[in-house]
Each structure stands twice: as C-alpha cells, then as structure tokens.
Amino acid sequence: MGRSLSLAASDVQIGGEVSRNSTLVCAPIVSDSVDEMLIQMGKAEELGADLVELRLDFLNNFNPPHHLQTLIKHCPLPTLVTYRPTWEGGRYNGDESQRQAALRLAVELRSEFVDVELKVAHEFLNSIGEKKPENVKIIVSSHNYENTPSVEELGNLVARIQASGCDVVKIATTALDIVDNARIFQVLAQSQVSMIGIAMGEKGLMSRILSAKFGGFLTFGSVESGAESAPGQPTVKDLLELYNFRNIGADTKVHGVIGNPIGHSKSPHIYNPAFKSVGFNGIYLPLLVDSVSNFLNAYSSPDFVGYSYTIPHKVDGLRCCDEVDPVAKAIGAISCMIKKPDGKLMGYNVDYVGAITAIEEGLRELNGWSGRSGSPLAGKLFVVMGAGGAGKALAYGAKEKGARVVVANRNYEKARELARNVGGDAVRLSDLKDFHPEEAMILANTTSVGMKPNIHLTPIPKEALKHYSLVFDAIYTPKLTRLLRESQETGAAIVYGTEMFINQAFVQFQNFTGLPAPKQFIRDLLERNT
Ligand code: NAP
Numbered sequence: 165m166g167r168s169l170s171l172a173a174s175d176v177q178i179g180g181e182v183s184r185n186s187t188l189v190c191a192p193i194v195s196d197s198v199d200e201m202l203i204q205m206g207k208a209e210e211l212g213a214d215l216v217e218l219r220l221d222f223l224n225n226f227n228p229p230h231h232l233q234t235l236i237k238h239c240p241l242p243t244l245v246t247y248r249p250t251w252e253g254g255r256y257n258g259d260e261s262q263r264q265a266a267l268r269l270a271v272e273l274r275s276e277f278v279d280v281e282l283k284v285a286h287e288f289l290n291s292i293g294e295k296k297p298e299n300v301k302i303i304v305s306s307h308n309y310e311n312t313p314s315v316e317e318l319g320n321l322v323a324r325i326q327a328s329g330c331d332v333v334k335i336a337t338t339a340l341d342i343v344d345n346a347r348i349f350q351v352l353a354q355s356q357v358s359m360i361g362i363a364m365g366e367k368g369l370m371s372r373i374l375s376a377k378f379g380g381f382l383t384f385g386s387v388e389s390g391a392e393s394a395p396g397q398p399t400v401k402d403l404l405e406l407y408n409f410r411n412i413g414a415d416t417k418v419h420g421v422i423g424n425p426i427g428h429s430k431s432p433h434i435y436n437p438a439f440k441s442v443g444f445n446g447i448y449l450p451l452l453v454d455s456v457s458n459f460l461n462a463y464s465s466p467d468f469v470g471y472s473y474t475i476p477h478k479v480d481g482l483r484c485c486d487e488v489d490p491v492a493k494a495i496g497a498i499s500c501m502i503k504k505p506d507g508k509l510m511g512y513n514v515d516y517v518g519a520i521t522a523i524e525e526g527l528r529e530l531n532g533w534s535g536r537s538g539s540p541l542a543g544k545l546f547v548v549m550g551a552g553g554a555g556k557a558l559a560y561g562a563k564e565k566g567a568r569v570v571v572a573n574r575n576y577e578k579a580r581e582l583a584r585n586v587g588g589d590a591v592r593l594s595d596l597k598d599f600h601p602e603e604a605m606i607l608a609n610t611t612s613v614g615m616k617p618n619i620h621l622t623p624i625p626k627e628a629l630k631h632y633s634l635v636f637d638a639i640y641t642p643k644l645t646r647l648l649r650e651s652q653e654t655g656a657a658i659v660y661g662t663e664m665f666i667n668q669a670f671v672q673f674q675n676f677t678g679l680p681a682p683k684q685f686i687r688d689l690l691e692r693n694t
Pocket residue numbers: 474475476477478515549550551552553554555573574575576578593610611612613615638639640661662664665666668
C-alpha cells in the first residue's frame with residue numbers, strides 16, 4: 165500500500181481495498197530486538213494491517229539514533245512510534261529527557277505518527293515547536309488501567325487532550341463490565357476530533373471491533389496471538405477475517421452470543437462468515453455479559469438487534485423479553501432474542517428443535533424406523549442430565565414427542581421442579597449410575613461437564629452407559645466428548661451436539677437476517693471449526 169495515510173474521515177480507500185469505514189488497523193510490534201521488529205513489521209503488512217506501532221519500550225539495548233532510523237526507514241507500512249514509560253503502563257523506566265529526545269527524533273525522521281502521554285504532552289509539544297513536519301501527526305494518549313470513567317469525565321478528558329494541540333486524541337480505559345464499552349462508543353460518536361477510544365481487557369473486546377462503527381481513528385490488532393501490547397487485543401487476522409472489519413459501517417447491525425464464559429463459543433465463526441456469504445450488513449460478537457438486563461439497557465439503540473443466549477443467561481434472558489414465544493415460555497428459557505422494529509424484545513427457544521430432530525434421526529437409523537409414522541421417541545424412557553436452559557428444552561421436547569422423561573441434576577430441587585413440569589421423575593445426578601429400571605434407554609447430557617477445557621470429565625461413569633441404546637451430548641466443544649466416546653465403546657449409538665447447534669443455527673440465522681440460511685455453507689463452516 166505504500167506509506168501514505170490520510171486523516172480524512174471520508175477516505176475509505178485503504179491500501180487499494182474498499183472499506184465501509186475509515187478506521188485504521190494498527191499492529192503493535194512488541195519484539196525485544198530491532199531485527200525481530202523488522203520481521204514482525206513484514207508480517208503485519210502481509211496480514212493486511214494499515215500501520216504498525218513501534219513499541220520502543222519493549223526493545224533491549226535500544227540505541228535511538230541508529231535503531232530508530234533503521235526501523236522507520238525499513239518499515240513497509242506507516243509507523244506510529246510509542247515509547248511508553250512505566251508510569252503510564254509501559255516498560256521504559258529510564259531518564260525522561262532521553263525518552264522525549266527519542267520521540268523528537270521520531271518526529272524528525274518523519275514517523276507518520278508519534279504518541280506522547282497527556283502528562284508530558286504540553287512540555288513535549290512545546291519542545292518541538294514549529295519544527296513538526298506537516299505529515300507527522302501527534303497522538304496524545306491517556307491510559308486508565310483501573311476502570312472506565314463516566315461519559316462526563318471521559319468528555320472532559322477528551323477536551324483536555326484536545327487542548328494540548330494534538331492531531332489525534334487517544335483514550336484507553338479498562339472495561340470491568342461489558343456495559344463500559346457503551347460509554348466509549350458514546351464519546352467516540354460525539355467526538356469532533358480524530359479519536360482513538362478503546363476499553364482494554366476481555367470485556368472490552370467489542371470496543372476494539374466496533375471502533376469501526378463508531379468512527380474510531382484506529383484500532384489495534386496483534387500480529388499473532390500472544391504478541392498483544394495490551395489486554396484484550398484481538399489479532400489483525402481476527403479483526404479482518406473473522407469480524408470482517410472493513411465491512412463494518414455506521415449502519416451495521418450488531419448481533420452476538422450472550423454468555424459467561426464465552427471465549428469457547430464457535431458462534432462468531434459461523435454467523436460472521438454466513439452473514440458475509442449472503443451480503444448481510446451485520447456483525448456477530450462474543451458478548452461476555454455479567455448482567456443481561458444491564459447489558460440490554462446499555463445497548464438499547466436500534467442497531468443492537470439480535471442475540472443468541474448461552475450459559476448461564478438463558479433464564480435471565482427470558483425475564484428481559486417483552487414478548488416470548490409459547491415454546492420458550494413453556495421451557496422457561498430462551499436461546500435467541502430479536503429486537504423488533506418497534507424496539508420490543510422477542511424471545512425464542514430453538515434449542516430443542518435441533519436436538520430432538522437429531523435424536524429422532526439417530527433412533528430411526530438404529531431401529532430401522534424409516535417410513536413409519538410417529539416419533540421413534542414415543543414411549544421411550546428419556547433421561548436428561550442437567551436442568552438448566554438446555555435441559556429444560558430437551559425435557560420439554562422429549563415430552564412433546566411422547567417419551568417418558570427422567571431428569572437427573574446435581575441440584576436435586578431443580579431436577580424435581582423440571583420433572584414436575586414435564587410430568588416425569590427426578591433423580592440426583594450422583595445416583596444416576598444406579599438407575600436402570602429398563603434397558604435401551606435414551607440419555608441426553610445437557611450439563612456442561614466435559615466441555616472444553618475440562619474435556620477429561622464426564623457426568624456419568626462408563627459402567628452405567630450399557631443401559632442406554634442412544635446417547636446425545638449437547639456439548640459441541642469438543643465434538644467427541646468423553647461421554648460420547650465411552651458410549652460408543654459401550655455399544656450405544658451417539659448423536660453429536662453439533663447437530664443441535666447446526667439445526668438451531670439455521671433458525672437463528674433466519675431470525676437475524678430475514679433470509680434463508682445458507683445450510684451447506686454453515687455445515688462446512690462448523691465442520692472446519694470443531
Ligand atoms: P445452564 O442453564 O447454565 O445449565 C447448566 C447445567 O449444567 C445445570 O444443570 C448444572 O447443574 C449443570 N452443571 C454445571 N456444572 C456442573 C458440574 N460440575 N457437575 C454437575 N452438573 C453441572 O447451561 P445451558 O445453557 O443449559 O447449557 C448446558 C450445556 O449445553 C453447555 O455445555 C452448552 O454449551 C450446551 N449447549 C449446547 C447447545 C448446542 O447447540 N449444541 C445449545 C445449548 C447449550 P446445577 O443445576 O446443579 O448447577
């Protein structure tokens with residue numbers, strides 16, 4: 165792309181690529197040697213970053229006159245020079261005048277951007293005076309590693325930074341809750357100056373991605389996982405490929421999966437490419453949510469439109485709906501929420517459709533049921549392990565199909581309540597190993613026991629599996645759980661959680677986009693991602 169970048173917000177031709185936003189992708193280079201930095205710069209260019217941030221404070225044996233010239237001259241991309249001191253969260257703890265001298269040298273060497281901290285911005289800018297070349301832009305930054313202040317305080321901070329005479333304002337705060345990003349978005353959207361606004365930490369991920377939607381000047385993406393310069397930074401590859409960063413515009417509709425934890429979720433890997441494949445202007449994020457109602461209140465704008473729900477928020481999600489479909493109401497949990505054009509939140513439960521269909525197909529194959537009418541589940545003894553959102557969906561679905569339902573749960577009271585609601589029986593999960601009133605029962609695991617990273621765990625001893633003819637596991641990370649592997653070894657037919665996921669993904673895709681799901685495309689994606 166060469167080394168030129170424009171500051172104009174309307175400039176959306178980035179590196180010959182058409183982008184729906186003007187937000188730049190900056191790759192921080194955090195190597196400890198100049199040689200390694202040169203290699204990482206090349207990688208950043210290959211990955212499609214727009215510029216690199218040279219983190220001089222990560223270098224060992226840094227010799228500014230010699231090394232800065234080499235780094236700036238040989239960088240294939242525009243550079244942002246940062247020499248972060250320890251008092252602002254960086255690694256440099258030497259003499260302040262030498263640090264500022266190195267930054268002045270970066271200005272003289274015409275690094276496209278030079279970052280200086282608010283605390284010393286006045287002094288630094290005075291020291292450059294009229295000597296600053298027109299094409300060198302000064303970013304004045306402020307970092308808060310403790311929290312994200314109120315919109316008013318952030319607004320005051322922007323004004324103070326702006327008053328320093330900088331070209332670009334940078335504010336990085338820490339997200340203690342996902343709702344903190346909303347304040348960053350508000351300040352970014354209102355800013356009259358070029359501004360970088362980022363909330364650091366795992367709960368700040370959306371601020372880095374949606375920076376493009378709210379007009380951020382740039383966002384940071386690491387060259388590779390493990391080479392982040394700040395907590396919560398995605399990789400350049402994820403920004404550009406997984407989140408289709410260049411396709412995010414001010415009118416892009418925001419979707420996501422609400423859960424806690426959420427890092428394991430495959431959903432962003434399915435919905436983002438699927439949206440792109442049909443030209444739908446939407447993004448799908450992992451949303452690490454502590455309180456569903458706080459989240460929905462913070463993101464009440466019409467552009468935040470659709471969510472999947474996973475552990476532990478399916479029941480809370482239902483409580484936050486304005487309207488709930490009858491199936492979700494009967495189950496007592498939602499798996500999907502859509503904001504209707506009038507702003508009302510509509511909840512659905514599409515979990516059981518996928519799971520029950522896949523189990524029925526498995527039974528038909530097992531028993532040669534094809535061609536016969538009615539559900540092969542009718543009259544079967546169906547044991548559901550777990551009484552959370554997925555457990556309720558499976559118990560309700562099996563009952564609908566005429567099965568006799570038994571609920572086994574660690575929390576016995578919850579098992580009893582669910583069993584009562586579906587007209588079935590309850591046992592303690594720990595007693596399930598001794599429960600075998602008959603042979604050829606069906607077993608469905610809806611507990612999270614055995615899910616990544618705890619793949620060595622299983623909710624029921626292998627010995628007890630011989631009483632079941634078919635075993636289903638709702639867990640889909642990993643695809644072959646210990647429970648499914650041991651069931652197979654015991655001779656039972658198995659049904660993967662991926663089938664449940666795929667079937668409900670088709671329905672959710674349609675709910676989110678109003679378009680038919682690209683079924684084969686989604687199947688192939690899931691196959692590649694499990
Ligand atoms: P949830 O509402 O939070 O329920 C979790 C269930 O797991 C509860 O019954 C809980 O028992 C049980 N549990 C958790 N830790 C346990 C432990 N250490 N020992 C025994 N039981 C334990 O979650 P959910 O939404 O139902 O999801 C449950 C699982 O289904 C997750 O693995 C999720 O990924 C999977 N799922 C898959 C799909 C799919 O498409 N394949 C869809 C939805 C869910 P207590 O009541 O005793 O706490």
